[in-house]
Amino acid sequence: MAVYAYESITVAGTAIGFTAATMDQAVEALVTVEAGAVRFRADGTDPTAAVGHVLEVGDVLKVRSQNDLQKIRFIRRDAVSATLRVSFII
Numbered sequence: 001m002a003v004y005a006y007e008s009i010t011v012a013g014t015a016i017g018f019t020a021a022t023m024d025q026a027v028e029a030l031v032t033v034e035a036g037a038v039r040f041r042a043d044g045t046d047p048t049a050a051v052g053h054v055l056e057v058g059d060v061l062k063v064r065s066q067n068d069l070q071k072i073r074f075i076r077r078d079a080v081s082a083t084l085r086v087s088f089i090i
Helices: 066-071
Strands: 003-011 028-034 038-041 053-055 060-063 073-076 082-089
Touching: 003 073, 073 082
Parallel strands: none
Antiparallel strands: 003 082, 028 060, 028 082, 038 053, 038 073
């Protein structure tokens, strides 16, 4: 495992994914959630505040394929925006 890039993402009321230029070589990402809960989907469809898998503050998610890295999207679940801390691995 070699971490080659890192980014912090603010997740608000509009679905957002990883920055393409940051994760272009990655095959995996390690994501931690801070400040507020999020929902996510990795099927190419944007999640909503009510639809998608939930990640709570302190949860850790491993995204393990380039396909999922490109398709995954996050949105805040509640009124509080979240911060994702993401390490990209090659």
